[in-house]
Amino acid sequence: xxxxxxxxxxxxxxxxxxxxxxxxxxxxxxxxxxxxxxxxxxxxxxxxxxxxxxxxxxxxxxxxxxxxxxxxxxxxxxxxxxxxxxxxxxxxxxxxxxxxxxxxxxxxxxxxxxxxxxxxxxxxxxxxxxxxxxxxxxxxxxxxxxxxxxxxxxxxxxxxxxxxxxxxxxxxxxxxxxxxxxxxxxxxxxxxxxxxxxxxxxxxxxxxxxxxxxxxxxxxxxxxxxxxxxxxxxxxxxxxxxxxxxxxxxxxxxxxxxxxxxxxxxxxxxxxxxxxxxxxxxxxxxxxxxxxxxxxxxxx
Numbered sequence: 444x445x446x447x448x449x450x451x452x453x454x455x456x457x458x459x460x461x462x463x464x465x466x467x468x469x470x471x472x473x474x475x476x477x478x479x480x481x482x483x484x485x486x487x488x489x490x491x492x493x494x495x496x497x498x499x500x501x502x503x504x505x506x507x508x509x510x511x512x513x514x515x516x517x518x519x520x521x522x523x524x525x526x527x528x529x530x531x532x533x534x535x536x537x538x539x540x541x542x543x544x545x546x547x548x549x550x551x552x553x554x555x556x557x558x559x560x561x562x563x564x565x566x567x568x569x570x571x572x573x574x575x576x577x578x579x580x581x582x583x584x585x586x587x588x589x590x591x592x593x594x595x596x597x598x599x600x601x602x603x604x605x606x607x608x609x610x611x612x613x614x615x616x617x618x619x620x621x622x623x624x625x626x627x628x629x630x631x632x633x634x635x636x637x638x639x640x641x642x643x644x645x646x647x648x649x650x651x652x653x654x655x656x657x658x659x660x661x662x663x664x665x666x667x668x669x670x671x672x673x674x675x676x677x678x679x680x681x682x683x684x685x686x687x688x689x690x691x692x693x694x695x696x697x698x699x700x701x702x703x704x705x706x707x708x709x710x711x712x713x714x715x716x717x718x719x720x721x722x723x724x725x726x727x728x729x730x731x732x733x734x735x736x737x738x739x740x741x742x743x
Contacts, residue, residue: 444625445720446480446643446716447478448703448714449523450473450492450521451522451523451552452518452521453474454514454516455469455470455472455514456469456470460658460669463668463669465661472658476523477489477652482720483623486536487539487540487626488537488556489652490541490549491523491540492548493515493521494522494551494552495522497510497517497551505577505581522555523552523555537558537559538558538559539561539562540552541620541628542562543639543655544636544637544638544639545563553593560598561597562598563597563598564639565600565637566602568597571586582677583677600618602637606618607624609629609642614629617642620641625643625644628640631686632679632683633681633684634656634677636678638656640653640654648717649701651702652705653703656683656687657704658704659706668684701714701715
């Protein structure tokens, strides 16, 4: 299995926003996409990063408020689609795009992958069902980024049901994506409704992609959490702090597991994965029946 981290656009924000020991200077926060080339299930992405779709969707109010408060830079060659093409992977080759949560910087690229299924926690979609358009925008949700056939390609996971044991300190239960123990979907509450991470383990390689459960590794390494106001505006501070504490203890209990936040460039640069894959140029598309292990088709 081959695993890479792609940096797909970035936003500009005050560093202290993301960690207590940060400065008042403005810094770049990359939006990352995890590329997994799986020997049985083909190309899987974790989140989809920024694309020009974000620029188009934020041209008018109230969506324009998002772009004004969080300036975004997107170059044509930094989208996940462009970076995959340079690796010889066509958009149609992407079989699954796991959605950690539905904030715009994580779903702006979904339309680029016309054949992909979209696994996510069923709770994560609730803001689109229950909130007004203005509230959605104020908390980072842009409904127009979703593909027109999103409901047909969605596969939800109910984390209120009994989960699979993964025998991991502080994160003991998960759903297995496509029934694979090596691809564990783990609830990481606090930042956003239905937020999940992806634990990938294989042959001495271990990485826990935690999305926005924290914004910088200093949050759990140096016990320097993000600004409380920022966390509370988007989610639940107490749940967020509990998840962050679990990540801190996980690091000590399992130092072999790389904990990778979506927006932490330091973590991306230090990431190491020993490629164990064998070239598979003609991967057979994954049949939807494999999702019947745990995921289900939602009614959105």
